[in-house]
Amino acid sequence: MELEHKANWAVKTLNFDLKVASSKRLIDINELDEIRLDTYKSALLYKEKTKRWHDQSFIRREFKVGELVLVYNSRLKFFAGKLKSTWSGPFKVIRVFPHGPIEVKGPTNTFKVSGPHAKQYHVNRSLEAPEVLYIEPS
Structure with missing residues (x-):
């Protein structure tokens, strides 16, 4: 109180x-x-x-089954060497998942790769023998 x-x-x-x-x-x-x-x-x-x-900054890439791709090898990032590429391959695409990852087939096994860690492999056709056209003089 x-x-x-x-x-x-x-x-x-x-x-x-x-x-x-x-x-x-x-x-x-x-x-x-x-x-x-x-x-x-x-x-x-x-x-x-x-x-x-x-x-x-990410490049959206669309892959199709049967396509050839190169895979980024992050282990080579630190110990790559002077002229060694960090991209290995080519690997064949076996399966494409809906949200970006793809399944690729290597020489011995298959494995999954994130979409940004793969890029399309283009065969360099300029190294092949070019077609020679013979034009007769007139």
Whole structure:
């Protein structure tokens, strides 16, 4: 009882209204919630924008079954050597999965490869013997 009396005395001496203080506290809590929601929305927009920018750097490649591909070997990235390529192959595409990975057949086994770690293999036809056309002089 004595503590209540001291609390009431402190409120009266400071001319402090409990209803006004409680309503102000509720307003402050609501403002903090609004700030938190705004921050959440802006962080979400930032993440979406960053993801769009990051995904632009990937080249979308469409592979077909039976196609020849080269596979990126990440182990050679650090110890490649001066003229050694980090792309190995060619490998034959056995199966294409819906979200990017492909299954390729190597000389001994089959394995899955992520879409960005594979690229199409084009046979260099310029190394083959060109056709020679003989034109008779007129």
